[in-house]
Amino acid sequence: MKVSADLRAFAARIGHDFGQPDLLVQALTHASIASPTRPDNQRLEFLGDRVLGLVMAEALVRADSTAREGQLAPRFNALVRKETCAEVARDIGLGEVLKLGRSEMLTGGRRKQALLADGMEAVIAAVYMDAGFDAARALVLRLWGGRLDRAGDTAQDAKTALQEWIQARGHPPPDYVQVARTGPDHAPSFTIEVRLASGESARAEAGSKRAAEQAAAEALLERLEGTDG
Structure with missing residues (x-):
């Protein structure tokens, strides 16, 4: 061909x-x-x-x-x-x-x-x-x-790291909400939003809910750590 x-x-x-x-x-x-x-x-x-x-x-x-x-x-x-x-x-x-x-x-x-x-x-x-x-x-x-x-830089998963960051500041734990599910049944794609009581949030998309939650937590944690101080 x-x-x-x-x-x-x-x-x-x-x-x-x-x-x-x-x-x-x-x-x-x-x-x-x-x-x-x-x-x-x-x-x-x-x-x-x-x-x-x-x-x-x-x-x-x-x-x-x-x-x-x-x-x-x-x-x-x-x-x-x-x-x-x-x-x-x-x-x-x-x-x-x-x-x-x-x-x-x-x-x-x-x-x-x-x-x-x-x-x-x-x-x-x-x-x-x-x-x-x-x-x-x-x-x-x-x-x-x-x-x-x-x-391999970080052994700790993002959800745990975010949870510890929030708890250290006396805030309630985050909520993980599925906001979309697309794709065929054999290869779905999930969009998860992690939300804090203070109003901050972040979204991520992945092929499993667990992976999307981790990615969303990582994105939010990076943002929070960047503005912390």
């Missing part, structure tokens, strides 16, 4: 030479432009999410032989959440090569976090299907780069 110059350039950016370039095309095809002869990337996204999870779980265990499950879980969530996948996608210009329908094009689909994250997971699956797990692992570790090292 012949691919366009922009897709060849994208493959070069991620460092993988596709033996089956149709997999890359599918990974970058959104449902808004899919057809019976042009499958979308949802099935690859489903697979890529699992491949990414295994790569990160393995990498975290290897990186810290003494960490407990309670320490590994928040690091894992930070690495695989939708926000992080979308950040990586932006780093490699994935949005520029997404194949979108007119409606998504008009509403800024190339910049949407959910579409970028889904596309990133689908690309991981495409590499896995094309060349196997070792190639997919190498891709993920290469693209995630220093994020893996930074995930």
Whole structure:
């Protein structure tokens, strides 16, 4: 299958030479432009999410032989959440090569976090299907780069850290509210808002409620610590 110059350039950016370039095309095809002869990337996204999870779980265990499950879980969530996948996608210009329908094009689909994250997971699956797990692992570790090292900086999860910050100042505990749930049943996306009695709040989106709560807590804690004093 012949691919366009922009897709060849994208493959070069991620460092993988596709033996089956149709997999890359599918990974970058959104449902808004899919057809019976042009499958979308949802099935690859489903697979890529699992491949990414295994790569990160393995990498975290290897990186810290003494960490407990309670320490590994928040690091894992930070690495695989939708926000992080979308950040990586932006780093490699994935949005520029997404194949979108007119409606998504008009509403800024190339910049949407959910579409970028889904596309990133689908690309991981495409590499896995094309060349196997070792190639997919190498891709993920290469693209995630220093994020893996930074995930080990803090053993304490964000929700616990936020709780302790609030309690130390005599305030009631935060509330975590689900404000949205989108995506198909096999790959849902949850938006969680953490709210304080004093009025401060922060939102985050992730593929599980737990991960979204952690991300929201982390965002709010960073804001509070930045203004504390």
